[in-house]
Amino acid sequence: MELTPRLKLAADFCLPCEKVIDVGCDHAYLCIHLVERGAKSAVASDIRPGPLAAAKEHIAACGMADRVRAVLCPGLEAFGPEDGDTVSICGMGGEMIASILEAAPWTAAGSHKLVLQPMTNGHKLRQWLAEHGYGIEQEALAREGDRIYVVMQVFGSRTDGCGRENHYLFTEKLLADPLFGEFAQKLRLKYEKSRQGKASAGLDTSEEDGILKRLEEVSHGA
Numbered sequence: 228m229e230l231t232p233r234l235k236l237a238a239d240f241c242l243p244c245e246k247v248i249d250v251g252c253d254h255a256y257l258c259i260h261l262v263e264r265g266a267k268s269a270v271a272s273d274i275r276p277g278p279l280a281a282a283k284e285h286i287a288a289c290g291m292a293d294r295v296r297a298v299l300c301p302g303l304e305a306f307g308p309e310d311g312d313t314v315s316i317c318g319m320g321g322e323m324i325a326s327i328l329e330a331a332p333w334t335a336a337g338s339h340k341l342v343l344q345p346m347t348n349g350h351k352l353r354q355w356l357a358e359h360g361y362g363i364e365q366e367a368l369a370r371e372g373d374r375i376y377v378v379m380q381v382f383g384s385r386t387d388g389c390g391r392e393n394h395y396l397f398t399e400k401l402l403a404d405p406l407f408g409e410f411a412q413k414l415r416l417k418y419e420k421s422r423q424g425k426a427s428a429g430l431d432t433s434e435e436d437g438i439l440k441r442l443e444e445v446s447h448g449a
C-alpha cells in the first residue's frame with residue numbers, strides 16, 4: 228500500500244509496532260501499510276459508517292481481514308491499553324485529537340506510542356500535551372502540494388517540552404527539518420496578516436509580535 232508523504236511519515240513514526248489502533252482510519256490505508264511493514268495486527272476505527280465500510284473493502288481486497296479489524300466507534304471509546312502498543316490519530320483538528328486523548332487517560336501512562344497529525348491548531352494540541360504530561364519524542368514535516376503537515380511521535384509520562392519557548396508552534400526537533408524554512412515562512416505570513424488585522428482594529432498585537440520575534444530569532448539560529 229503506497230501512502231502519500233503525510234501518511235508515510237506517520238507510518239515511519241509508528242514503526243516498529245506490534246498492534247496499532249488507528250483512530251479515524253477512513254480508508255484504512257495506514258493500517259494496511261503498517262501490517263505490510265511488519266505490524267502483527269491493526270485496528271482500523273472510525274466514527275462514521277461510510278468510511279468504515281470503505282476500510283472493510285480495502286482490508287478485504289488486500290487479504291488482511293485476519294490481521295486488520297475494523298471497529299465503528301468514536302475516538303478510543305471501544306479500546307483499552309491492552310488493545311495496542313501504538314495509537315495513531317491523523318488527519319483531524321488538534322483540538323479533536325486532544326479531546327480523544329483526554330477521554331482515554333490510559334494514553335498518558337507512557338506505555339503507548341502515540342502518532343499524532345493535526346490538520347489545524349497544532350499549537351493548541353502541543354500546549355494541551357505539555358499541560359497533561361505528554362512529551363514530543365520526534366516531530367517532522369511532510370509536504371503535499373502547497374501544504375506542509377506536522378507529524379508528532381508522542382509519549383505520556385514525559386516532562387520534555389512541547390515547544391513552549393516557541394509559542395507551542397514547533398519544537399526544537401523541527402529546526403533541522405529540511406522543510407522547516409518553508410514551514411516558518413508560512414507561519415510568518417499567517418501571523419503578519421493576523422497582526423495587521425488586529426493593529427488596524429486597534430487590538431493588542433503582543434501575541435503576534437512575540438511569535439514574529441521568535442520566528443526571526445530561529446531563522447538566525449538563536
Ligand SMILES: C[S@@+](CC[C@H](N)C(=O)[O-])C[C@H]1O[C@@H](n2cnc3c(N)ncnc32)[C@H](O)[C@@H]1O
Binds near residue numbers: 234252316318319
Ligand atoms: C480527514 S479523515 C483522515 C483519515 C486518515 N486518518 C488520514 O489521515 O488520511 C478524518 C477521519 O476521522 C474520522 N473521525 C472524525 N472524528 C472522529 C472521532 N471522534 N473518532 C473517530 N473517528 C473520527 C472521520 O470520520 C474521517 O474518516
